[in-house]
Amino acid sequence: MRNKSLLKEIAIIISICASSLIAVAQKKGKIVVKNDSSLTKIDPLILNKVNFPLNIAVLPENTTSSTQAVYTSSLVKQPVSNVLNALTGRLAGLNTQQITGQPGFDGVVLSLRGRTPIVLIDGIPRQLTSTDLEGIESVTVLKDAMATAMLGVRGANGAVLITTKNGVRGVQQISLTVQSAFQKPLSLLKPLNSFDYATLRNEAVANELRVNPNFNTGLRFSDADLTAYQSHSDPVGHPDVNWYNQILKSSAPLNRYSLNVSGGNKTVRYFTEVEHLYQDGLLKTSDINTYNTNQYFSRYLIRSNVDIDITKNVSAGIHVFGSIANENEPGVTTATLFNSFLTTPNNAYNIYNANGSYGGNTTFRNNLQGQAFSSGYQQNYSRNLIADFYVKRTLDEVTPGLYVKASVAYTSSLSENINRSKPVIAYQQTISNTGDVSYGPALTPTSAQINTNLISGTTGLDGLGQFRQNYFELSTGWNRTFNNAHDFNVAVLANSDSKSDGANLPYTIQGISARASYTYKKKYIAEFAEAYNGSNYYLTDNHFKYGFFPVFGLAWNIANEDFIQRLSWVNTLKLSANFGRTGNDNPGYFVYLQRYNNAAAPYFGTSNGANTSLAEGTLANPNITYEKADKFNISLQASVLNNRLGFTVDYYYNKFSDLLIQRGQNTSLIGNSYPNENIGRNQYSGMEFQLSWQNPKSGDFSYYASFNAGFQQSKVLYANEVAQPYDYMQRTGQKVGQAFGYVAEGFFQDQADVNNAKQNGVGVVTGYIAQPGDIKYQDQNKDGLINQFDQVPIGPKGPYITYGADLGFKYKNFDMSFLFQGAANYNVYLNGNSYWEFQNNGFGQAYEQQLGRFTSTNTAGATYPRLSIGNNSNNQTFSTFWYRKADFIRLKNLQVAYTLPIKYAKAVKLSSVKLFANGVNLFTVTSLKGGLDPEVYNGLYPIQRVFNFGITAKL
Incomplete structure (x- = not known):
């Protein structure tokens, strides 16, 4: 009965939606609940003023939580398809990293105080972040335990709340925005031309022969080959093709069109919007096809938010959102094509043979041009529908400030893949002794063209891309002020959130939450919140496991004290703190059940027949539970000098327990894999600043500047690791995710240096024969060997730092803004086909950084070890040589805008016309060398530099 009576965690939804839609107005000791449009007009520059509470109908100064918001005017400055991309550099403590610039996939990885936050849209946890920017009112980060208290079992990692726009009473407003942009890749790898490639590979072969006289000399190029590559005299037999230039365009378009209408009267308020976005990819196409083989992303969406006052005491709302998106790419997929860039040198083969067929050979059987033009295409169609309904009844006749509210939300998504890919046949040219030329296929096709239309994706255990979410909530609240001194605010919520992912059984979270605050004379605030909720993926009688998550907070509005109010230059000054427990539900899909999977069929007699067998899967964990976080936050907020100067300082200390990890002390003797268990403990602490x-x-000129920074430290408190012979090998006590590797000490300069390695306390990996030019490593335990016992914590020692700066000014009708973002104490690992030479059995790509390799004539100035073929167990092991510092600062966004004088706008019957130009990722300064981008440095689809032009007209 308990799980029937507990609806899901409504605490979040109502608190969040209401915090941006309603506010409390005090009048003669009574409370009046009303739509507060002033909240949307708060200047985002005064950061301490945008701390929206999670509570329902609680003024910002009447809460102890720590939040920060960014508004529409800032979001729309960046022409991006994913709203999370517009948050970069704007919110203290929220770290974003873009890992690809591929159209349709250009989202970011979020980290809030070291953890991945949950994303809420209008208070409901949802997965859809590829949405319209014009229809978003604000994006708020909920940082501490009080801000996410009513999330309970989903609040441990913080939250990012996206609040969409609602209509307001007033004259109807119509706004049309048209934007057109072009994109250019921010950074591409720099492969060697054919002559340099052949020269360096010969050098690498010579280096290998010094150690192994039986090494394959067939990898060497002859002097005639080198001459032909240098002179370009034989483009068929000795090609020199820059594949990036051959396959990729220098730029690609991005267009967005958005139309919205809003308004309302005493009864109805509405906001509606339609939008189309088209983002083209960088791949060239060919007129040999009647279809498009380029990577592109196209999206149509519509939003309609309608709120109605049915009677004086009853209001209701219907909020609907729908989108249709189409992604296209070549048949081999864009990811495969970019991987081919990393494995195909410039001299691999000629693009076309004399007979017009694609060139190739037995080593390189797939022609890159053919993959781009002639591998068919693949498309993905996605449809998303969100429908939210609510009805609210005020009960002022019972007692002023009392209300009840019921809400229902439905989300449906469908992903459909169309695969029209086909094999690409490359042909190798052969010249006989008589001079006859013939062509034979380098690769015999293993299959015919694929023609499938499947509802498939990456979600769900079965891979089906169907998703449904049903959300129900019921709430009641009371807010009232007595004698202009005692403010009470209470909310009790119950909710149920059920998600069906593909063919999986529904995952349901349900529970009750409550929140109460008391404020005395607007000076002293006491706040309590709790959530009692859980989910259904546990081994219990009813499969639900619940937890209790309480949070306590205190705050002092110092500015309201008499001794401060005498200081006219102090506008706000508030000290707040809260402490509590939140949870993170991460049970996995019925992991308490022991699974048995199909295994290789045994043979009996001479035929396999119908014999079958099963193998035990990963061990079950019947004791799994939710992860927990005990979180403390203290915050000081102030604004002075008539609200000109504002600042917020936060300190947090978060201790996570019952983290799901695999035992480090497990053994392979049982012949199976251990499950994740609730045994890990981590700690995160840090400070955040907003200024x-x-x-x-003043006259025709005004300006603003805002800065934010986050400093984050972490520590592994317990990891169940095996006993280590040396303290420096212990993971416990180190940063979360701490890198371990060898400490590089430069290159061996000559044979004498190699011979004296042991007495100098350095060496090479055990079993490796050192040569001059090899990387030497510190012998940490002084045993004369370099092995796992010499791997130590490497990388930055200080806190991880993220920061941003938003600057701007306005002069008459002209305005300009700049957004900078950056990171410090940030390292990346350079490895694999995108950085090392001659991988893939010696036939892989090589790059400009290898020109600085160690040679007998380039010792002291060498920036790269001696060249080798394939994997080098010493030089390419994880070490400080490859784990590079990548601190950076980026001009993330710049916008220049001009608003036409009103008389000219009215001349064309418009209320305003704004012309603007903006850019994204315009300039980057980084400590990462070689022209690599600090975010996408591994040869994947590059981040785009975008130049955008647009106009907004309002009627």
């Missing part, structure tokens, strides 16, 4: 200054308009 802003805005100069009110």
Whole structure:
């Protein structure tokens, strides 16, 4: 009965939606609940003023939580398809990293105080972040335990709340925005031309022969080959093709069109929007096809938010969102094509043979041009529908400030893949002794063209891309002020959130939450919140396991004290703190059940026949439970000098327990894999700063500046690791995710240096024969060997730092803004086909960084070890040589805009016209060398530099 009576965690939804839609107005000791449009007009520059509470109908100064928001005016400055991409550099403590620039996949990885936050849209946890920017009112980060208290078992990692726009009473407003942009790749790898490639590979072969006289000399190029590559005299037999230039365009378009209408009267308020976005890819196409083989992303969406006052005491709302998106790519897929760039040198083969067929050979059987033009295409169609309904009844006749509210939300997504891919046949040219030329296929096709239309994707255990979510909530609340001194605010919520992913059984979270705050004379605030909720993927009688998550908070509005109010230059000054427990539900899909999977069929007699067998899967964990986080936050917020200068300082200390990890002390003797268990403990701590200054308009000129920074430390408190012979090998006590490797000490300069390695306390990996030019490593335990006992923590020692700066000014009708973002104490690992030479059995790509390799004539100035063929167990092992510092600062966004004088706008019957130009990823300064981008440095689809032009007209 308990799981029937407990609806799901409504605590979040109502608190969040209401915090951006309603506010409390006090009048003669009574409370009036009303739509507060002033919240949307708060200047985002005064960061301490945008701390929206999670509570329902609680003024920002009447909460102890730590939040920060960014608004529409800032979001729309960046022409991106994913709203998370517009948050970069704007919110303290929220770290974003873009890992690809591929159209349709250009989202970012979020980290809030070291953890991955949950994303909420209008208070409901949802997966859809590829949405319209024009229809978003604000994006708020909920950082501490109080801000996410009513999330309970989903609040441990913090949250990012996306609040969509609602209509307001007033004259109907119509706004049309048209934007057109072109994109250019921010950074591409720099492969060697054919002559340098052949020269360096010969050098690598010579290096290998010094150690192994039986090494394959067939990898060498002859002097005649080198001459032909240098002179370009034989483009068929000795090609020199820059595949990036051959396959990729220098730029690609991005267009967005958005139309929205809003308004309302005493009864109805509405906001509606339609939008189309088209983002083209960088791949060239050919007129040999009647279809498009380029990577592109196209999306149509519609949003309609309608709120109605049915009677004086009853209001309701219907909020609907729908989108249709189409992604296209070549048949081999864009990811495969970019991987081919990393494995195909410039001299691999000629693009076309004399007879017009694609060139190739037995080593390189897939022609890159053929993959781009003639491998068919694949498409993905996705449809998303969100429908939210609510009805609210005020009960002022029972007691002023009392209300009840019921909400229902439905989400449906469908992903459909169309595969029209086909094999690409490359042909190798053969010249006989008589001079006859013939062509034979380098690769015999293993299959015919694929023609499938499947509802498939990456979600669900069965791979089906169907998703449904049903959300129900019921809430009641009471807010009231007595004698202009005692403010009470109470909310009790119950909710149920059920998600069906593909063919999986529904995953349901349900529970009750409550929140109460008391404020005395607007000076002293006491706040309590709790959530009692859980999910259904556990081994219990009813499969639900619940937890209790309480949070306590205190705050002091110092600015309201008499001794501060005498200081006219102090506008706000608030000290707040909270402490509590939140949870993270991560049970996996019925992991308490022992599974048995199909295994290789045994043979009996001479035929396999119908024999079958089963193999035990990963061990079950019947004791699994939710992860927990005990979180403390203290915050100081202030604004002074008539709200010109504002700042917020936060300190947090979060201790996570019952983290799901695999035992480090497991053994392979049982012949099976151990499950994840709730045994890990981690700690995160840090500080966040927000500082802003805005100069009110003085004549025709005004300006603003805001800065934010986050400093984060972490520590592994317990990891169940095996006993280590040396303290420096212990993972416990180190940073979460700490890298371990060898400490490089440069290159061996000559044979004498190699011979004296042991007495100098350095060496090479055990079993490897050192040569001059090899990387030497510190012998940490002084045993004369370099092995796993010499691997130590490497990388930055200080806190991980993220920061941003938003600067701007306005002069008459002209305005300009700049957004910078950056990171410090940030390292990346350079490895594999995108950085090392001659991988893939010696036939892989080589790059400009290898020109700085160690040679007998380039010792002291060498920036790269001696060249080798294939994998080098010493030089290419994980070490400080490859784990590089990548601190950076990036001009993330710049916008220049001009608003036409009103008289000219009215001349064409418009209320305003704004012309603007903006750019994204315009300039980067980084400590990472070689022209690599600090975010996408591994040869994947590059981040785009975008130049955008647009116009907004309002009627």
